[in-house]
Amino acid sequence: MSNQVAREVKSAVTRSDVARHAGVSTAVVSYVVNNGPRPVAPSTATRVRNAIQELGYRPNTGARALRRGVSDAIGLILVDISNPFFAEYAVEIETVAHQDGQALILGNSLGQAELERELVDDLLGRRVDGLLMTSVYADADPLADLRPDVPVVMIDAAHPVPGRRSLGSDHAQGAAMLVQHLIDVHQRSSIALVVGHGQSPKPDRREDGWKRTLMAAGLPLGPIARNAYTREGGYAAGQELLALDQLPQAIFASSDQQAIGVLRALHEHGLEVPSDIAVVSYDGTAESEFAWPPLTVARQQVAAMAAAAMKMLTEPGPDEVHRLFPPELVIRRSCGCGQPR
Amino acid sequence: MSNQVAREVKSAVTRSDVARHAGVSTAVVSYVVNNGPRPVAPSTATRVRNAIQELGYRPNTGARALRRGVSDAIGLILVDISNPFFAEYAVEIETVAHQDGQALILGNSLGQAELERELVDDLLGRRVDGLLMTSVYADADPLADLRPDVPVVMIDAAHPVPGRRSLGSDHAQGAAMLVQHLIDVHQRSSIALVVGHGQSPKPDRREDGWKRTLMAAGLPLGPIARNAYTREGGYAAGQELLALDQLPQAIFASSDQQAIGVLRALHEHGLEVPSDIAVVSYDGTAESEFAWPPLTVARQQVAAMAAAAMKMLTEPGPDEVHRLFPPELVIRRSCGCGQPR
DNA sequence: TTGAAAGCGCTAACAA
DNA sequence: TTGTTAGCGCTTTCAA
Numbered sequence: 210m211s212n213q214v215a216r217e218v219k220s221a222v223t224r225s226d227v228a229r230h231a232g233v234s235t236a237v238v239s240y241v242v243n244n245g246p247r248p249v250a251p252s253t254a255t256r257v258r259n260a261i262q263e264l265g266y267r268p269n270t271g272a273r274a275l276r277r278g279v280s281d282a283i284g285l286i287l288v289d290i291s292n293p294f295f296a297e298y299a300v301e302i303e304t305v306a307h308q309d310g311q312a313l314i315l316g317n318s319l320g321q322a323e324l325e326r327e328l329v330d331d332l333l334g335r336r337v338d339g340l341l342m343t344s345v346y347a348d349a350d351p352l353a354d355l356r357p358d359v360p361v362v363m364i365d366a367a368h369p370v371p372g373r374r375s376l377g378s379d380h381a382q383g384a385a386m387l388v389q390h391l392i393d394v395h396q397r398s399s400i401a402l403v404v405g406h407g408q409s410p411k412p413d414r415r416e417d418g419w420k421r422t423l424m425a426a427g428l429p430l431g432p433i434a435r436n437a438y439t440r441e442g443g444y445a446a447g448q449e450l451l452a453l454d455q456l457p458q459a460i461f462a463s464s465d466q467q468a469i470g471v472l473r474a475l476h477e478h479g480l481e482v483p484s485d486i487a488v489v490s491y492d493g494t495a496e497s498e499f500a501w502p503p504l505t506v507a508r509q510q511v512a513a514m515a516a517a518a519m520k521m522l523t524e525p526g527p528d529e530v531h532r533l534f535p536p537e538l539v540i541r542r543s544c545g546c547g548q549p550r
Numbered sequence: 551m552s553n554q555v556a557r558e559v560k561s562a563v564t565r566s567d568v569a570r571h572a573g574v575s576t577a578v579v580s581y582v583v584n585n586g587p588r589p590v591a592p593s594t595a596t597r598v599r600n601a602i603q604e605l606g607y608r609p610n611t612g613a614r615a616l617r618r619g620v621s622d623a624i625g626l627i628l629v630d631i632s633n634p635f636f637a638e639y640a641v642e643i644e645t646v647a648h649q650d651g652q653a654l655i656l657g658n659s660l661g662q663a664e665l666e667r668e669l670v671d672d673l674l675g676r677r678v679d680g681l682l683m684t685s686v687y688a689d690a691d692p693l694a695d696l697r698p699d700v701p702v703v704m705i706d707a708a709h710p711v712p713g714r715r716s717l718g719s720d721h722a723q724g725a726a727m728l729v730q731h732l733i734d735v736h737q738r739s740s741i742a743l744v745v746g747h748g749q750s751p752k753p754d755r756r757e758d759g760w761k762r763t764l765m766a767a768g769l770p771l772g773p774i775a776r777n778a779y780t781r782e783g784g785y786a787a788g789q790e791l792l793a794l795d796q797l798p799q800a801i802f803a804s805s806d807q808q809a810i811g812v813l814r815a816l817h818e819h820g821l822e823v824p825s826d827i828a829v830v831s832y833d834g835t836a837e838s839e840f841a842w843p844p845l846t847v848a849r850q851q852v853a854a855m856a857a858a859a860m861k862m863l864t865e866p867g868p869d870e871v872h873r874l875f876p877p878e879l880v881i882r883r884s885c886g887c888g889q890p891r
Numbered sequence: 892t893t894g895a896a897a898g899c900g901c902t903a904a905c906a907a
Numbered sequence: 908t909t910g911t912t913a914g915c916g917c918t919t920t921c922a923a
Contacts, residue, residue: 270676272916291637335611613900
């Protein structure tokens with residue numbers, strides 16, 4: 210009874226309570242809980258397990274972390290997990306992490322450099338075993354003055370990041386696949402580009418891919434509308450393109466979100482997609498499949514990237530690497546495929 | 551130099567390194583870092599701060615947690631953060647938590663009871679200061695045998711949860727607002743319902759709201775299509791309704807995701823929304839605004855719920871409470887408003 | 892096979 | 908105003 214009460218009163222049960230209850234030392238409890246490193250007689254082990262059960266003992270992960278020097282937790286810093294692409298990415302990462310016995314601590318930088326700093330700092334203070342992140346900074350190393358002493362992997366890096374491990378999708382290739390498809394299969398010769406603002410000195414690789422593919426095909430470059438990688442940005446970009454003297458025959462949007470915005474602008478103008486104008490986009494989130502019409506996309510290999518990111522974090526390797534994953538072309542209806550002639 | 555090397559070598563700098571470097575005791579370092587509880591002479595404090603700076607010292611959050619008995623971390627268990635509603639919810643929660651000095655540990659149960667259990671267990675082992683969760687279980691208390699010794703708040707609860715604190719949106723009211731609008735403003739007299747499978751003995755409160763509003767208006771109940779609360783579920787439900795002898799004049803979908811699926815089914819059938827059939831839905835995620843046509847919705851007050859959830863976790867209060875937040879009616883085009891006659 | 896005990900980094904009561 | 912020191916709960920070496 211007094212046990213009952215004590216537990217109700219929220220006295221956390223510790224290993225020494227268990228030891229006392231089972232009539233053994235705390236070391237033995239440890240051996241049982243961790244299944245080593247010393248052997249324990251079966252009968253003793255059973256007594257300990259019963260005590261654990263009865264007392265409702267649960268090892269304190271933090272204390273163990275302090276002693277062992279590893280926290281079994283990793284940090285994930287995203288700009289904004291309500292962006293569907295990152296949400297899908299996060300699910301994959303969390304799944305892999307959990308299978309790996311790692312908990313995931315999440316932070317949203319919301320595009321604010323200062324907040325990003327705070328989050329990194331907090332995570333390092335928690336001695337996470339690793340840090341996965343996308344950075345607000347286009348180029349500068351956001352961690353420079355934070356001197357992280359744990360592995361860091363930049364998980365949405367189009368370009369190599371000096372001195373860091375990084376990975377991302379091959380944006381140039383994805384863009385090229387999409388544009389090539391519009392040219393080869395749908396004979397579009399005027400293909401517009403919707404892309405983000407050029408914050409970075411380096412151009413968006415999707416812009417490269419679009420440009421090179423058009424040039425290689427001997428086609429003129431279509432109009433470019435630059436705006437945020439959001440639905441709102443795409444909407445504004447779409448309106449911009451619609452205000453042009455001559456409507457392009459197709460639009461390549463650099464993110465699903467932008468494409469969704471573009472579609473809205475086109476619909477509001479009473480345009481039919483793909484018959485009046487084709488639209489394709491980059492990312493391949495679930496949302497793209499349920500847009501109207503369903504979007505033909507270059508789908509990023511989110512699961513593969515998540516697994517690779519966790520691996521880069523855990524396994525030894527060069528301090529600077531950059532892995533690029535090829536996106537997959539997913540044909541749906543917005544490009545003109547599967548349409549009645 | 552040797553300092554340099556030592557740091558490179560990844561020897562974590564501890565409070566006693568700082569103390570030695572500054573020529574003070576570890577207690578003083580603590581007083582400076584925590585700004586108390588004892589006063590420190592300004593000149594001493596400066597010396598300590600310089601040492602901290604030079605050595606790149608960062609307090610070990612885990613050690614502090616062990617000593618103080620609070621972890622400054624909370625757990626969040628969602629079914630799936632790639633569901634946009636939960637993603638938006640999570641952003642709000644993380645933001646509030648961060649402002650509150652709490653880190654957020656995220657877990658996705660993916661609809662698997664066993665996984666949910668594992669996540670809860672892990673989080674309790676980490677001694678989170680509180681647990682925010684949605685449960686896979688419709689009714690049974692998923693925590694019963696886990697004896698959580700921290701505050702738990704069920705954050706997406708349509709009904710009170712026995713013995714627990716919980717909160718959610720007033721689904722019945724939201725449904726009623728939407729249906730009433732379709733009746734009063736758009737004179738729709740045949741309104742279908744798309745809702746989830748009845749896993750729970752308790753009916754979905756949105757079904758209640760829909761039913762009562764129709765009955766109060768003296769209208770017949772429209773057809774019901776039951777399917778998952780996903781885009782796919784909505785798509786299947788939409789097809790089901792389209793196969794009926796008589797098409798309803800409007801559809802109320804219980805989630806944005808379902809509405810998106812319904813819209814796809816309608817579009818594929820060549821139906822115009824809202825002129826051929828109106829569609830409204832529940833949730834009000836960002837996606838709903840960019841659907842085609844933009845969806846009229848009952849928007850859940852995500853930010854308010856997130857703040858309230860954190861408050862319920864932190865502040866003392868009754869062990870069992872259930873707070874319901876009224877959704878807001880957001881009129882867009884899918885109901886027929888703003889359409890040319 | 893088991894136990895005693897040191898110590899992970901930190902806080903804070905107590906002493907000076 | 909500063910220092911000494913006892914733990915927080917755990918792992919693991921070393922001795923029995």
